[in-house]
Amino acid sequence: MxxxxxxxxxxxxxxxxxxxxxxxxxxxxxxxxxxxxxxxxxxxxxxxxxxxxxxxxxxxxxxxxxxxxxxxxxxxxxxxxxxxxxxxxxxxxxxxxxxxxxxxDTANPGVSDALAAELGITVTGPLHPHREGADTGLGRIGTLAEPEPFERFVRRVAERLPGTAWGVRGAGDSQRPIERVAVCGGSGDSNLDTVVAAGADAYVTADLRHHPAAEHLARQEVPGERVPNLVDVAHWASExxxxxxxxxxxxxxxxxxxxxxxSTRRTDPWTVHAHGTATTETGRMPE
The missing domain is CATH 3.40.1390.30 (NIF3 (NGG1p interacting factor 3)-like)
Known part of the structure; x- marks a missing residue:
């Protein structure tokens, strides 16, 4: 036909x-x-x-x-x-x-479902549903088959998404067990309060900015707060x-x-990555 x-x-x-x-x-x-x-x-x-x-x-x-x-x-x-x-x-x-x-982005299945599947996450529902009980909405929440340390989870993300100069960055305790994961393809730092409320162990998204990320991580120091670790990936790779x-x-x-x-063409705009050498092992600037 x-x-x-x-x-x-x-x-x-x-x-x-x-x-x-x-x-x-x-x-x-x-x-x-x-x-x-x-x-x-x-x-x-x-x-x-x-x-x-x-x-x-x-x-x-x-x-x-x-x-x-x-x-x-x-x-x-x-x-x-x-x-x-x-x-x-x-x-x-x-x-x-x-x-x-x-x-x-908000369809079921949609962009975040595809991201979750690529990372081996079983989706249980939308992170931010269109309405109460809806299976559509922004982002997804789900679980890994079994818990793994955050450091290993960050490597999982890097291994399963296409490589970019931006790479994959993790923030939080490297040994924290990760099982419940929130994901949002594309720019997702507007959802930080939502992922806290969802009880996620980690949140994978793109374009995380310095101040929202830093303020989010500072909440981990508050007794009784369950604040997920963060994984920041290239926008293009997440979608x-x-x-x-x-x-x-x-x-x-x-x-x-x-x-x-x-398409197999990498259209992420960032093309060069370099590690600086102006810090010591303690993270302090040299005298």
Whole structure:
């Protein structure tokens, strides 16, 4: 059976309803004819030069991305602008672009389910449900098959997510047993109070800032407080597992109709990492 872009969009929007996107978000078909035939679909986190190149080389008629290309108000797409240039190139190449962002973040399954599965965490529910008792919402809470020291858990995260220059950073007691884990794909430091209330041993997310993280960890010194350790990963790496989830949704809905490709291009913006040498073993600056 011949599949069309609108068929792929329909499958994705059944799983990631557009009305679940945040009001400020920009999701849906960015360019491409819904009636156009589609034989190959590529999936990525970021719609950028590298992933557009990959999709075109693959012979795709549609690129499905997590991050929106045109999130802010747009009054034109001139070819001498980097985003406009991408739009022109995709149209000339017969490549459509579809974006599923915050509607994929909160879906069940969604971005955080894919992250949890990649880390070997069995999900028990959303971290921040849409409403009481809902199975949809932001982030996920779950458990490991058996407890392990925090130091080993941080290594688990590093081993199972794609490598980046940013790497994986852990904060908290290295020997603390970790069993109950909260995760949130993408930027998640707005959920720190929620993960405390959820009783997690560790929280895995991206883009943790200095002050919120430091203030969170300081609560560990308060008697009776159960404050999770923190694991900070690259934003791109935390959302990359979703690409396979979205690809599986399309192949399940359109079996034998489309071929899929999950991008292997690392589009994390951080490309260089260096360790400083200006501290002693005690962590103090040298005299």
């Amino acid at each position: 011949t599949a069309r872009i609108e068929d792929v969009v329909g499958a994705l929007e059944t799983s990631y309803p557009p009305d679940r996107a945040e009001p400020w978000d920009a999701v849906g078909l960015v360019c491409g004819d819904p009636a156009a035939e589609v034989r190959r679909v590529a999936f990525c986190v970021d719609p950028v030069e590298e992933t557009v190149d990959e999709a075109i080389d693959f012979g795709a008629q549609l690129l499905v991305a997590h991050h929106p290309l045109l999130l802010s108000g747009v009054h034109g797409v001139p070819a001498d602008d980097h985003k406009g240039r991408l739009v022109h190139r995709m149209i000339r190449s017969g490549l459509g672009l579809y974006c599923a962002h915050t509607n994929a 990359w597992p979703w690409c396979r989830q979205a690809a599986d949704i399309v192949t399940s809905a359109l079996p034998d109709s489309v071929e899929v490709l999950v």
